[in-house]
Amino acid sequence: MxxxxxxxxxxxxxxxxxxxxxxxxxxxxxxxxxxxxxxxxxxxxxxxxxxxxxxxxxxxxxxxxxxxxxxxxxxxxxxxxxxxxxxxxxxxxxxxxxxxxxxxxxxxxxxxxxxxxxxxxxxxxxxxxxxxxxxxxxxxxxxxxxxxxxxxxxxxxxxxxxxxxxxxxxxxxxxxxxxxxxxxxSPDLKSAFDAFNRRKDALQIWNSLDESVRKQLGGSELIDAYPLLRSVLDKAIINGCNSVREIMQFLFANLPRTS
Structure with missing residues (x-):
């Protein structure tokens, strides 16, 4: 718990x-x-x-x-x-x-x-x-x-x-x-380490984003934007992005459109 x-x-x-x-x-x-x-x-x-x-x-x-x-x-x-x-x-x-x-x-x-x-x-x-x-x-x-x-x-x-x-x-x-x-x-430990690395990349990307991009992801606070940020990161990895730079390029290409 x-x-x-x-x-x-x-x-x-x-x-x-x-x-x-x-x-x-x-x-x-x-x-x-x-x-x-x-x-x-x-x-x-x-x-x-x-x-x-x-x-x-x-x-x-x-x-x-x-x-x-x-x-x-x-x-x-x-x-x-x-x-x-x-x-x-x-x-x-x-x-x-x-x-x-x-x-x-x-x-x-x-x-x-x-x-x-x-x-x-x-x-x-x-x-x-x-x-x-x-x-x-x-x-x-x-x-x-x-x-x-x-x-x-x-x-x-x-x-x-x-x-x-x-x-x-x-x-x-x-x-x-x-x-x-x-x-x-073990498979569980390897999954834990993979999750840690994805989380670390997500936080590194978040710290480099300006306020307007953060709001497009859900809000200026990390707790609000993190679900969508992680979702985009996971999709980037599935699409073959292997570095933080490639993931950021994928992120900017797939930001939710604002009205």
């Missing part, structure tokens, strides 16, 4: 009590936020911060400039959370999680899902810190783990302008080893 929680202009903790006995983490996207490690410590100011670069001490350490970071928050007034809430939710630069285990186990669980085996011996990085990926990959497509590391996600959605509460499905019974299973490609 992914019910609307509250507008992105508000903290989700204005609607949900801070959990007393579960760690709360902020997962931040190093692809979306330049110099993310430095930014985190700027937000923290003179207060101590518990932050982890998730590519550190992994095979991906060489590209740590793009690494997701996990910040364990001290409470709803945490300065890093406040810094993120000023701009991050609307730009989909990260999301919140409530852990169902201790911090170390949760961190290792996320690190074990930084990559996916697309074919035997061929692994690719997953942009696990992007809210739209987390919503599908964690929230909807990975129900069978020895350890249920995450109890709840709070996901910002720039299309609806809302926070969404995402509770992963219950795990199947199993052993509780130190590391969850390796993440393998």
């Amino acid at each position: 992914n019910p609307d929680c509250c507008p992105l202009s508000e903290s989700p903790f204005t609607h949900f009590n801070w959990p007393d006995h579960h760690p709360v983490g902020l997962v931040l996207d190093g692809v979306a936020i330049p110099d993310l490690g430095e930014q985190i410590y700027q937000w923290a100011g003179d207060q101590s911060v518990n932050a982890e670069c998730l590519f550190a001490e992994t095979r991906w350490e060489a590209v740590s400039a793009l690494s997701p970071w996990l910040v364990w928050l001290s409470g709803p007034e945490d300065p890093v959370l406040k810094g993120f809430l000023e701009l991050g939710p609307a730009r989909e630069q990260g999301y919140l999680l409530v852990s169902d285990t201790d911090r170390t186990t949760c961190s290792r669980w996320i690190q074990s899902h930084l990559q996916i085996e697309m074919a035997p011996g061929c692994e690719e990085l997953v942009r696990i810190a992007h809210p739209a990926i987390a919503r599908t990959v964690i929230g909807g497509n990975l129900p069978r783990f020895p350890v249920r590391a995450i109890e709840r996600l709070m996901i910002p959605d720039s299309i609806s302008g809302q926070w969404h509460l995402v509770e992963p499905p219950a795990v199947q019974p199993g052993t509780t080893g130190d590391q969850p299973e390796k993440m393998m490609a």
